[in-house]
């Protein structure tokens with residue numbers, strides 16, 4: 001067990017920089033998820049922690065050791081890969097036990113530990129098969145078995161669930177969370193699925209083009225996104241972000257040149273400014289005649305609730321409504337915008353105005 | 355329909371031509387080795403030996419120390435194959451995996467070397483071997499044979515190594531292997547068909563090689579089969595049946611080697627994929 005200190009880490013491929021100085025401090029036993037769009041450098045960062053990529057600058061510490069120049073085998077880590085990376089020519093039991101064998105454990109110990117791991121992951125009946133004879137979900141369990149059997153200081157996961165169908169993914173998500181609760185091992189988990197990030201993480205690091213945009217608890221990144229990037233990335237549907245202008249006396253806010261809506265007192269922090277107004281779907285609601293007039297563009301019933309894209313003046317916003325809400329595409333409604341819950345962002349920098 | 359049948363017939367015909375081209379000389383040699391010289395010269399020509407005799411085979415073993423040559427050939431071929439495959443595997447792995455600067459250039463140079471005419475290297479090779487004191491030893495052939503086969507073996511292995519997903523090795527290295535350990539425990543087993551293919555190429559190349567064998571290692575003690583076989587011809591005579599018998603003795607071991615590994619090689623040449 002160990003924490004991980006990442007300090008000013010830089011990575012360049014040749015002259016192309018891809019990681020521009022990342023600082024992350026992961027506590028012992030913490031479950032940290034790295035999320036971000038494709039190509040933002042999540043895998044690269046994870047591979048540097050694993051020792052599979054060289055570190056161009058900065059230091060990575062696992063526990064109290066600087067590991068920059070340690071080969072992967074000496075870092076006491078385990079990694080689960082997106083494509084499982086099981087050895088196709090070995091049985092499941094050999095796959096799981098390979099790490100122990102390479103570290104010189106004796107046959108009895110290997111067998112015992114492989115059996116234990118197999119029981120935890122419910123793959124005991126598969127031990128004699130080859131990976132080619134397993135389903136995707138089973139392979140993923142084997143890959144996890146290979147990771148836990150060595151009892152490493154840190155688990156690294158690189159999009160372990162992205163090859164599975166939605167249902168299996170939800171199942172394995174629970175499985176991974178259970179494993180973490182059981183072993184309490186530090187985990188760094190890469191995904192581009194914000195649902196995985198929100199459900200699994202103790203803390204989420206949102207990466208954007210090679211730097212950390214925000215590093216905080218799921219609750220914090222959801223409620224207090226540091227920038228429009230984070231706001232758009234976290235939460236489904238995405239936060240509505242529309243241009244707006246706050247009146248000089250901060251009593252009203254005008255959405256993109258049109259309807260002026262009374263502004264809450266807190267908007268005084270951006271009086272007289274052009275801003276980006278961020279409002280989550282759940283903060284739109286149907287209102288009485290005094291609400292903001294809007295037209296329903298698209299209705300998406302989800303069962304538990306209904307999403308609807310609303311046209312308000314010249315802007316569009318998605319709202320989350322109760323399943324029984326009287327909505328139909330093309331219909332006129334009036335909306336209540338819960339601006340107390342709204343976020344204000346600087347249109348130039350995209351950063352939250354607080 | 356007719357076109358289709360014609361096409362099929364053409365394919366079969368083409369196959370027969372290739373097979374005949376390959377097998378006819380071998381069969382001819384086999385039959386000749388059982389004929390007497392008299393029968394061989396007789397007109398009309400007989401194909402199947404009329405009065406088969408093993409006299410020629412006895413002469414093969416009596417007239418020359420062919421077992422010695424056979425032993426020399428086996429040693430040279432086996433050792434040069436091992437050396438060649440080991441070096442080729444390391445080179446191929448480095449070229450595929452290590453993101454070497456100039457890997458492309460190295461590859462094209464390899465290809466160019468593979469096309470070099472051997473004769474152009476004879477004199478320098480002779481001088482090198484002489485200076486090293488290796489003339490008329492196995493090593494005078496083992497090293498050059500290994501080097502001669504290296505380009506083609508490297509190219510074969512590169513194409514096999516390329517199919518191995520990088521993460522398999524990464525997983526092995528995290529599991530406790532060094533890079534060479536990952537090559538040995540993961541890459542080589544998964545590319546076994548490629549390794550055997552390269553091995554057979556190297557083995558056959560060495561087994562057949564004549565020019566270097568004649569120049570660098572002509573003395574009896576280290577003489578290999580291709581050179582040894584030429585000794586059956588006399589100053590004025592050319593005893594075809596005996597030479598044919600000697601050739602059969604030279605061909606049989608290589609047939610055995612290929613038969614043993616054929617299954618792996620064929621599966622290697624036709625499958626290749628290792629999607630886990």
Ligand SMILES: Nc1ncnc2c1ncn2[C@@H]1O[C@H](COP(=O)(O)OP(=O)(O)OP(=O)(O)O)[C@@H](O)[C@H]1O
Nearest residue numbers: 013016018036037038039040041042043044045192
């Ligand atoms: N070997 C390499 N050589 C050059 N550039 C690379 C190399 N590997 C990755 N990159 C670049 O580094 C950047 C980050 O890649 P990385 O694989 O870390 O992205 P990612 O966040 O994991 O994306 P994804 O979600 O698609 O997996 C990308 O722009 C990629 O093109």
Ligand SMILES: [Mg+2]
Nearest residue numbers: 042043044158
């Ligand atoms: Mg990635």
